[in-house]
Amino acid sequence: MRLFILPSSFQGEEMVRLEGKEYHYLVRVLRKSEGDSFNASDGKGTLYYATVEEITPSVCTLRVQRRGPLERPFPEITLFQCVPKGKKLDLVVRQAVELGVSRVVPVVSRFSVPRWDSPEEKIKRLRRIAKEAAQQCGSLEVPEILDPLPLGAVVEFFQPKEPERLGLFFHQAPLARTTLHQYLSIYRKAVALVIGPEGGLAKEEVTSLEEGGFFPAYLGPSVLRTETAPVFAVAAVQIILLERLAWKLHQEP
Amino acid sequence: MRLFILPSSFQGEEMVRLEGKEYHYLVRVLRKSEGDSFNASDGKGTLYYATVEEITPSVCTLRVQRRGPLERPFPEITLFQCVPKGKKLDLVVRQAVELGVSRVVPVVSRFSVPRWDSPEEKIKRLRRIAKEAAQQCGSLEVPEILDPLPLGAVVEFFQPKEPERLGLFFHQAPLARTTLHQYLSIYRKAVALVIGPEGGLAKEEVTSLEEGGFFPAYLGPSVLRTETAPVFAVAAVQIILLERLAWKLHQEP
CATH class of the missing domain: 3.40.1280.10 (SPOUT methyltransferase, trefoil knot domain)
Structure with a gap:
């Protein structure tokens, strides 16, 4: 993963809760642990920096910081x-x-x-x-x-x-x-x-x-x-x- | 089909017998009938012109004429x-x-x-x-x-x-x-x-x-x-x- 894509419900909040499939992908597939950080995107052209705050058996909480707009180099x-x-x-x-x-x-x-x-x-x-x-x-x-x-x-x-x-x-x-x-x-x-x-x-x-x-x-x-x-x-x-x-x-x- | 590919056993004979899968493809899939003509290739760079001579329930016979080498326009x-x-x-x-x-x-x-x-x-x-x-x-x-x-x-x-x-x-x-x-x-x-x-x-x-x-x-x-x-x-x-x-x-x- 180069860029984790935040849930489509994300509106710029500082804390993001992941459940269900997104939880599974981040915690089970990518095996992220508390404290891990990575780049994320809101899927609409803005880059975020995300840190795993807490992982429970069904919810993973991310703290996200806005990094600014992504450049679009191409048509x-x-x-x-x-x-x-x-x-x-x-x-x-x-x-x-x-x-x-x-x-x-x-x-x-x-x-x-x-x-x-x-x-x-x-x-x-x-x-x-x-x-x-x-x-x-x-x-x-x-x-x-x-x-x-x-x-x-x-x-x-x-x-x-x-x-x-x-x-x-x-x-x-x-x-x-x-x-x-x-x-x-x-x-x-x-x-x-x-x-x-x-x-x-x-x-x-x-x-x-x-x-x-x-x-x-x-x-x-x-x-x-x-x-x-x-x-x-x-x-x-x-x-x-x-x-x-x-x-x-x-x-x- | 733009070019029918002759069986790999083909050695330049005038008459080519098709059986099994090749028969099925030409007769059942492409629905060729006696008298039909089309371009064919030996799969090695030579173009042929083929005419269906005879179709029996299990064998199709083609008459093929050599047309010359195919050009290779590209590397x-x-x-x-x-x-x-x-x-x-x-x-x-x-x-x-x-x-x-x-x-x-x-x-x-x-x-x-x-x-x-x-x-x-x-x-x-x-x-x-x-x-x-x-x-x-x-x-x-x-x-x-x-x-x-x-x-x-x-x-x-x-x-x-x-x-x-x-x-x-x-x-x-x-x-x-x-x-x-x-x-x-x-x-x-x-x-x-x-x-x-x-x-x-x-x-x-x-x-x-x-x-x-x-x-x-x-x-x-x-x-x-x-x-x-x-x-x-x-x-x-x-x-x-x-x-x-x-x-x-x-x-x-």
Whole structure:
């Protein structure tokens, strides 16, 4: 653990009580004892320093001190993932969080097959996965998992034509008129990536995304499975941003 | 299916008999009928054009014509993956193949925990996964899955100091003296990526890799799980190579 994430009920109090799962994780899994100190986050961008004050058989009390806001070195990345079959979304959320996305929005598109028996349970489960993944990889914030959105609402939601925003959709065909390096050569506060479902995006969906201000991006000729495409897309964007100072465009546009 | 992969027993004959699983895949899953034609590969870099000549209840006969060698647009990527726990290697192999590696070598390092009940069965299983993934993503060749190698033999095996070869190992600490863009700004025929196990690489392992000619590479501050690190590493290398003509180094070394 690089950063312990405080309970979502935390409002900045000096003393925090952990019970149930959070107690179990800190005391049994991480084996923290009275007097141990570690970094913690409220999951909303603020860093705290926490010390274990007391451990009883069912409650652990932490004393927390505010350390200040966490810096956000990178553009915020939102992954709009068209819902794939079965449990694939679990893996997508876990890996996307590890790779540093700020938000995952499940999207219902024409060819997506979201046969969720209990949508509320599913979203709860995804939020739990996101929290665990953020905790494990020392992420500064717990990424949001939003309720599912129809594809037709993605443009309205993200507003890719606003300044400092970049919307990309990934498509099997090389529709892209330019490279990710070029798209990312200009600073953006927010980047959105739209990934289609198993059956891809429908023609009219591609048209409406393009008209709304999303640009097509291309990841090479390999036909990627729905659970690998988002990982490739996020990883590609991240390495280009991470190494932003190392490269420049071959030909300035 | 973009490219059907011929049985490994294929030696360039004009007529190829498919039985068992391969019969099932072509006739039942892909629903090919007599007279259907499609591209096929021998899994070793040669493209064929195949036509279904005859289908009986248990045998399918293909007529194949050689089309010539497949081009290899990219450096060949070898993934040396320190063996993770449980079934994680299955996922690593599947995703790495989709992302275009040519070879996966399971590596036994100091902190890897390879409790394989039956190593032969495990390798067979990984080869089957690699073949299926290659088939599914239209890859031109079936990546090799080699028998496990001790970490101490990786340098000898890959020879990173030979011309046009680049060996990188990925490490949680920012040991890297430069960026992936810089490492990949020079053309290489072969690139090797070494990924540690859950517990990371031991200090003496890092030293021996560096002395052998491997360079440290860095994927940012996130602590990635063993099954996500190789995907990030391969994806990062691929996008930088795919877009090689779009960027140049900010400062020539």
